[in-house]
Amino acid sequence: MIYAIANQKGGVGKTTTAINLAACLAQSGERVLLVDMDSQANASHGLGVRVSKGEPAILEVLLGEVSLASIIRSTPVAGLEVAPSSPDMAGADVLLxxxxxxxLRLKEALAGASTGHARYSFVFVDCPPSLGLLTVNALVAADQVIIPVQTEYYALEGLTQLMSTVAAVKARLNPSLRIAGLVLTMVDSRTTLARQVEQEIRTHFPRLSFQTTVPRNVRLAEAPSHGLPVSMLDPHCSGSDAYFELALEVIDHG
Structure with a gap:
């Protein structure tokens, strides 16, 4: 199963969700690949993977210069591998x-038996914070979309545009694409605003909301600097618990 993790708004916990959901599934015994499609390469760095200057990464795969299998790296999590990004990815919207x-470049790259469904139970694609060609590539390649949404005042802003993009890709390029769900992130349930936003999202999207919410948690914020998912940095913190619960929902949702 291939999941695009997308939201054109930055700072909503998209990469945090990509890293930690992938890690929790791997720690549950699944074979998982995380594809980093963002030029900031935060998903790669958050798993301790850095691409040296001149070394091929996901951009070179999309350009057809190297195979996806040739760039895949191991991570500190057994069962989790990453196809890393690099700063050169910033030029993708010009080159592609x-x-x-x-x-279709990402879909074609994932189609090989050595990197596709035959090898991995789950593939997660961490999208850039935009609705450009890289995100469209992820949506074309994906079976489902997970949308992280921060519980803030402007939470619903931009969701309509993202839903429209998903619908357009479904109609024109990927008829089987569907939304797996919205996952609420950085939730501080002590605040009235967070509770109001959660209620509003569950009212607007009752069948598209994961039950698990991800709390605002300092260990989640610290984990990337250690190159580890939070489940390895502090397996008993609330952030780790939340992503294991989300992983179970994703497995059940399937």
Whole structure:
């Protein structure tokens, strides 16, 4: 199963969700691949993986210069591998339009038996904070979309545009694409605002909301600097518990 983790808003816990959900599934015995499609490469760095200058990464895969299998790296989590990004990815929106099948590059790269469903139970694609060609590539390649939403005043802003993009990709390029659900992140249930936003989202999207909410948690914020998922840094913290619960929901949702 291939999941795109997408939201064009930055700072909503998208990469945190990609890293920690992937790690929890791997720690539960699944084979998991995390594909980093963001030029900031935070998902790669958060798992201790850095690409040296001149070394191929996911951009070179999309350009057809190397295979996906050739760039895959191991991580500190047994069963979790990453296809890393690099700062060169910032040029992708300029380079990809010059190629044929520009929206299909990631799907084609994932199609090989050595990197596709035959090898991994789950593939997660961490999208950049935009609705550009890289996110479209992720949506075309994906079976489902997970949308992290921060419980803040502007939480619903932009969701309509993202839903429209998903619908357009489904209609034109990927008929089987569906939304797995919205996951509420950075939740501080002590505040009235967080409770109001959660209620509003569950009212607007009753069948598209995961039951698990991810709390605001200092260990989640610290984990990337250690190159570890929170479940390895502090397995008993509330952030780790939340992502294990979300992993169970994803397995059940399937």
């Amino acid at each position: 339009p010059t190629l044929g099948t520009r929206e």
